[in-house]
Amino acid sequence: MAVMWSRLSCIGLGRGKRSISLFSNTSPSNWTKVVSDAEKIVGYPTSFMSLRCLLSDELSNVAMHVRKLVGTKHPLLNTARGFVYDSKNNLQMRGLVVLLMSKAAGPSHSVPNPQLPDMVSGIYPSQRNLAEITELIHTAFLVHRGIVNLKDWTNADGPLKDMQFGNKMAVLSGDFLLANACTGLAQLNNTKVVELISSAIGDLVQGIYYEGSNSAEDSSVADVSMATWEDQTFLSHGALLAKSCQAAMELAKHDVDAQMLAYQYGKHLSLGHKLNSDLQPFVKSGAVEPLPFSLELAPVVFHRQIVGQEKWLQQLQQARSFGRPIDFSKLWRTIKSEQGVSKAMDLCSYNGNKALDAIKCFPPSEARSALENIASAVTKV
Template structure:
């Protein structure tokens, strides 16, 4: 069991690499749901290993969109560069490549999306792209607080923004997979809820890594807008939180993340983030109860277990 848990943990989360599991989730939830009762017999002939070809295409589209936005996020702000960062021309060239590569992937995704010939699916995935754009806008526009280090937001706002930037694509792709198999609105909603809550748990698990037991010796820079920090600020109060940040800064404005990490771990933010991770994990598992028991459903459950265990 421990080995199996380790394997699922490695599939869903790896601190060194970006693991693209969104397409896999779409395939697994498609297989778990199977064909709908109202599907025509001729339509079911298009199914291979319990998954329709249109659902396989959707899984590829989901990965393409996710990768395109990752590439776009690699664009460097030239205005913030210093002479020691390297040649400006190299950075400008890299930015052009990032823009063109991301646009190419996104264009291919949109072309494949149109070929599915399903208006509702096109609408769902298009809205997910819009959510991603809005989420990235929030990430980039809210950095005017206190030396551009931390947002003045509560956990409810954090969840809204994380849904846009991390959860919407997977949630709506899972829903779209059910639409392609002609499942009813209830099954579509359960698939949406699984994708949403699974990705929220995944993000919370990622945010918690610098703060969980056994990681204290691996003190590294962490986002001051991550879930444990936002919850810590909410409990502590904005003024006291800014005071802690200033106390952890040197005269050269360099951040002592070890000192700040210990202050956050001493508060309630970390345990509250773990509780929130478990909450979303349980919601994801509840959503799977509408699907019949199967290996695909077990795999989806194991993914949730992998991102809600911290020992």
């Protein structure tokens, strides 16, 4: 499984150095308070949930080797820094949501005498283990996504041998994290949970494959619909959280209805967050001269769908006048002049409301309120 993961993750290398959104685009002060309050509810800070694995002897040796990358622009350096210090308190949000979901649902009343161990702070030990497994899988995903396409390498990035070494470290350390996650998953001794999380890993791999199947040039002219965007976004950003929330309900022996509600919350929270992230280049205050942005962002896809493929290609050609690289300032103004941005904002709000509807079916509690606050903060543009 780990080998398949690392090999398929390399398919996406044609995109160069990509940023990975991690629940990081909401208002910093409000978001910090939401996370801080939520962590108090589940019993301990989750900012270093996977620290036991990250500080193992094996990865400590990797960390020593990673120091060789200092002075280069290899993205593995920034990924490693994020494990140690993350000022926005967003690195471990998936695990936090799983813990909050576990506490909000509480023990099952649909199965008499489920013979489960005692809860700690309203959460079963197996659910805490699941939260850590979710974070390990996501972290492995981030590490593998830090592989550099050496075809795009320049002398400014660093010595070629260092960049090659960084790629090897990204593959090996990502595989190590994924292997540990799979071991922990087996130790849960729940076949359905294993099937759910294994399928989520498969979804992630498929999402990476879709992202890497076309070059940036191909994606700019491909006729992509919002339905396709949602399907691919769910695979690469939503499946892990949605299925982890569902698995948390299964570990507590909740019925299918409760499992589906948890799944829907995770799904719509992830989609809402991705929409929020995609909207940032178009809604940030003072965004007059935007940095280059992906042509696969939701507002861009909406815009292309609204104006039609023929007009979109004309607009793209106008932004590339005289065969030069895309003038993103010009393209940004063109997209802002249409309804793509407002459509994306509406869809973001829709997903936030769907997440709120799902969680409101659980009994009132501090944990449920925290999940409501997270949904509101993540989808507030």
